[in-house]
Amino acid sequence: ETWLYSIGGATLVGLIGILPILFVPSIEQEHQSENKNKRLFQLLLSVAVGTLLADVFLHLLPETWSNVGTDHAATITTAIGGSFAVSNKVGWTTLVSIVIHEIPHELGDFAILLKAGFTRWDAAKAQVLTAAVGILGALSALYFSSILDARTPTAYVLPFTAGGFLFVALVKTVPDLLEETSLLETLFQFIGITGGVLTMASVVYYFE
Secondary structure, eight states: OHHHHHHHHHHHHHHGGGGGGGTSOOHHHHTTTHHHHHHHHHHHHHHHHHHHHHHIIIIIHHHHHHTTTOOOOOOSSOHHHHHHHHOHHHHHHHHHHHHHHHHHHHHHHHHHHHHTTOOHHHHHHHHHHHHHHHHHHHHHHHHHHHHSOTTOOGGGHHHHHHHHHHIIIIIIIHHHHHTOOOHHHHHHHHHHHHHHHHHHHHHHHHTO
């Protein structure tokens, strides 16, 4: 079951990379929809910040503290595979955070590939290749977690994942949101962050 969830989760995250082909406009349409796309992108980033921070403070850190001194097999090779190796609850909450965070960034990456001269299908193929690497990472995490001593502490994987989430949310994402000067857009960002927090709170509550 753990292997199935981990592989499925890694595949889902990878498939997000090709979803932008349905949403990212062609170069000819780009200027016509620039403002609309920017607002959607900012809203998605806001939701991502909320989910990442909520996962850290509502789940990952409390889970780390509650498992200090207990025995679990875990590895820090990848967040998805390593988290499912700890428990399904840890795996699902981590997966939800990653999925929500990846959506806006995959949209941006896809647009960058188009501007670099890739066709829409070439860009999709590049994203699929990246997804394959991610699946290998999840498999590696599960493999090493299965051969490590059973006394390997859960605290190895959870703080690593929490630190990564904090870095992505506060260092890589929040600065982009702070560039917005419109009061209305700032309000949308606040709503997005709040929505992200509530989403993760619901997920954590469901898996309690």
